[in-house]
Amino acid sequence: MSPSHQNPIPAQKENKLPPWLSIYRTLKSEILTDELADDDRLPSEKQLCSRFSVTRMTVRRALDALQREGLVTARKGSGVYVNAKPTCYEINSGRRFIENVATHGYSVETKTLSVSRVSARADIAEKLGIKRGTRLVAIKRIRIIGGKPAFLNFKWMPAKRFPNFNKIYKINQSVSQVYGEHGIEEYHRVETRVSGGRATDDEARHLQLEVGAPLIRSQSLNSDSDGNRIEFSQGSWPLDSVEFIFPQD
Amino acid sequence: MSPSHQNPIPAQKENKLPPWLSIYRTLKSEILTDELADDDRLPSEKQLCSRFSVTRMTVRRALDALQREGLVTARKGSGVYVNAKPTCYEINSGRRFIENVATHGYSVETKTLSVSRVSARADIAEKLGIKRGTRLVAIKRIRIIGGKPAFLNFKWMPAKRFPNFNKIYKINQSVSQVYGEHGIEEYHRVETRVSGGRATDDEARHLQLEVGAPLIRSQSLNSDSDGNRIEFSQGSWPLDSVEFIFPQD
DNA sequence: CAGTGGTCTAGACCACATG
């Protein structure tokens, strides 16, 4: 063995790209040009090693980058697979959720995970313009689009305003129907906020993600036609699955 | 040398935590409990190796996890530093960028990375309502807030509309001044879109993130007071650094 | 200059899935 473990060919000094980066780019372009199609298995790490004349660690560095970008998924004992291109739902802030998604031809299913009474947390109380500790109706739901869990949703509403919430909601799990039965025919969006975050245990479980996986969260505040705030809603989406659209002016 | 390179103590089978994970958790708790304060330098990788009795690769696996979470930042040749708890900038869609951030008391610096002429890509042409291939002015900038790269920004504008772009922009790197000098006193936001994504090479380099790090991207379209679309703009933010606020109705 | 993180070689053992 020579004293150096380095490549005996020290590579062109002009080519200053780290090997892992050029491997990454090569594989990425093969994925994006469909030389590697959706759900295809990549060559094994060992095969990639000999193809690119590097060790496994260098190949893995490139695969890690692809995986973080969501282009591939590694399955232990099986291989590394090309991910189907992420489905991205367009959420237009001017319309109701169901209209946003249904118009794109997806089947939407809503599963109510819980309906409960809680005391208002400080942040929610402030949004709704009520006192901290006021009784709220809290519902937790998961939206399933095309058979895949897509969206975890919490809503909080002043309980006093909706005495018959449970009875009416039970019928077809429609919040807007609850509103209608309580004399709220029209309501509108006051504000929407969009931010990033990392999946909590709860979010990860329901959305079938890893704990700490990147997310997009939306928060929105609705009021009735008299300007009374009636609902604060939060949603959590997998990072790559949604685009929010805000038409303005 | 023994035929095995493995640790001679094969570790308790009960403790099934991978070493890198327990190192990660140890360091994370030291950061979160302020044993390691903001801007502190962590012990060097070599020191951590001896502290935890592992090789550098194992330490680096743990540091990578911390870095992806945004808890620490590695500086080549210098060390690994604890990040100040993430600052989240509120971006209110009704106002200009500089107003959004400056009102929160941050210093904002803008660095123009390039100003060029390009042919309109199909997607940008569609947004701007022009033909594909039309000449555009493209600018690429990085916003530096409180000394840290915070926001990578691209803008595309029809070149024909701004014959003196370079000359005017050079003066104080102000796009709105370019607009003013070309007779556009007022312009307004037509639409904003917010979505998630993963850092490209370019984004990672400028925002000092890993390739594939989670991002929030915003796209916005501006038009002049006659409704002519004059600018398509895209921004990329580290996931945890921004909250978009959209007042509505 | 010495020290740091970034990258890489050349092996190894393990848990897991069944190409």
Next chain:
DNA sequence: ATGTGGTCTAGACCACTGG
């Protein structure tokens, strides 16, 4: 049983920073 990815050891050279 074989092959896969997940993890690890024990070194090495490089570019960069100014601890």
